[in-house]
Amino acid sequence: MTEGTTTKHIEAIHAAAVSAPVARDGRHHIELKVRNINALFNSLDPAPFREKDLDAAAEAFIVGWAEEYPFGTPLSLRVHVQEAPIEEVTPMVRDAVHNYFAYRGGIVKMELRRLMKQGRVSLLIGIAFLSTCLFVKAYLLPDTGGPAMEVLRESLAIAGWVAMWEPMQIYLYGWWPLRRRGSLFANLGRMPVEVVVTKGNVVAAL
Incomplete structure (x- = not known):
């Protein structure tokens, strides 16, 4: 399937999708037509x-x-098929969907571990560089050296803090989108899955 075709399918499905209300079991339903x-x-x-x-x-x-649903809300998937399968496929589809999202969740966990490791390494490097810059500024560069010396002193301090940007970016902003996506995949990997036969035309079928 080409990228353009995939995009058209996605747009068509979203246009005809039905967001079911919260069921009595407290789950939000995702309705997919194929x-x-x-x-x-x-x-x-x-x-x-x-x-x-x-x-x-x-x-x-x-x-x-x-x-689209509130984060962490229980979900369920109902797959509507136009052509009836020759055998009961709900258990196989359920296992396939669960296995796929469990696999995707595992990849996200590995990405998060790598990111946190990168954050620790960059934090150690940043602290070491910042400490060196502040030490040089405080003890090796005189306070009375004129404008040029003052510019050098302040440049060292700025350079030291710039070195802290990457670990700060990771620990403040970088990790939580991956953590959130991993939780989403975990939720999708355990949701109930149902396959039903839909008679008649399916407007937005894959």
Whole structure:
């Protein structure tokens, strides 16, 4: 599937999607329509059915709707198929969806661990460089050296604090989007999944 085709599918699905109200079990429903069950998965993935990757458009649709709901809210997925499968596929689809989002969540966890390791290393480097700059400014550069010396002293202090930017960016802003996305994938990886046959035309089918 080309990028343009995928984008059109995503736009079409979002245009015709139905956001179901909160059910009595307290879950928000994600309603996904496909022509047949194979359209839910990546056609180029040779893995067994329960281990297949989701189609890019289907994944974008599911994740997009999950992000629309309040963070951490319980979710459920209902897949509407136009062409009835020859056998009951709900357990296999449920396992495939759970396995896929568990896999995606594992990747995000690894990315978060790498980011935090990078943050620790950059923090140590930044502290060492900042300490060196402040030490040189305080003890090796005289206070009475004229404007040029004053510029050098202040430049050292600024350079030291600039070195702290990367660890500050990681610990203040960099980690929580990954943590939030990992929690989202964990939520999607345990949501109930149901496959139902929808008779008639499906307006926005994959």
